[in-house]
Amino acid sequence: MLQAGDGSFHLNITEGCKLIFPPWDGGIRYRGLTREQVKMARFLPFDYEIEYVCRPEREIVGPKVRKCLPNGTWTNSDVESRCLRTCPxxxxxxxxxxxxxxxxxxxxxxxxxxxxxxxxxxxxxxxxxxxxxxxxxxxxxxxxxxSPTPGSAMEEPAPAPPPRSAAAHPGRRRLLQQQQQPPRFCP
Incomplete structure (x- = not known):
């Protein structure tokens, strides 16, 4: 229990919760206590709450606030609180x-x-x-x-022109005839 007197304070060292460490890249806000008081404390009283804070461009992951329970433990003590970097x-x-x-x-x-x-x-x-x-x-x-641009692979291909018959194209007819003949060998 906190006791104030002539500008100093004393904590009952047999009751309360032990001080816990802040997360890497962060700190703990001790409500109602000065930095000097926190440095001298070993325990914090039942029902006392702490709040985790992180450096800029970081976010707390896990419990942001913890409370000292009557059994001398902090709430959610099985879940780690971490300060992690944020992305845009x-x-x-x-x-x-x-x-x-x-x-x-x-x-x-x-x-x-x-x-x-x-x-x-x-x-x-x-x-x-x-x-x-x-x-x-x-x-x-x-x-x-x-979106697809004209001529890109995503564009639907144009339909193929209908096949022409060999009879309709004389050059093609000659090529087909040559391909069907057996090769000639010279003696």
Whole structure:
């Protein structure tokens, strides 16, 4: 229990929850305590809450707030709280297509991945998958869905002209006759 006196405080060292360490690239906000008080504390009182905070361009994954329970443990103590780098949200949508996002928290963080697919009539230019890396960047540039352009492979081929008969074309008739004759050998 916190006890204030002449500007100092004392904690009952036999009750409460032990101080816990902040996540890498983050910190803990101790409500109502100064930095000096936290440095001197070994335990925090029952019902006391802490809040995790992360450095810029990072997001907390896992519990953001923990509370000291009457049994001397913190809520959700079996779930780790981590500060992970975030990636730009612009990769989470795709014009003329869909971006299917996997392993996302509130925002895209390290470990989030996206699969891209284009709507009917469009084809994907670029990588069909991208991962949010530890550096806070996507592993691949954002692809685009392009509509077919005239003369491209996506365009329907023009129908083939109807076959001509050999009789209708004299040069073709002569070529066919030559192909049907056995080869001649000179002595």
């Amino acid at each position: 949200k612009m990769h989470l949508s795709l014009e003329n297509g869909q971006a299917h996002v996997w392993a996302i928290e509130r925002v895209p963080v390290e470990g989030t991945w996206v699969e891209y697919r284009c709507n009917a009539g469009f084809h994907l230019v670029g990588s069909p998958r991208s991962n949010c890396t530890k550096a806070g960047r996507w592993s691949s540039a954002k692809p685009v869905c392009q």
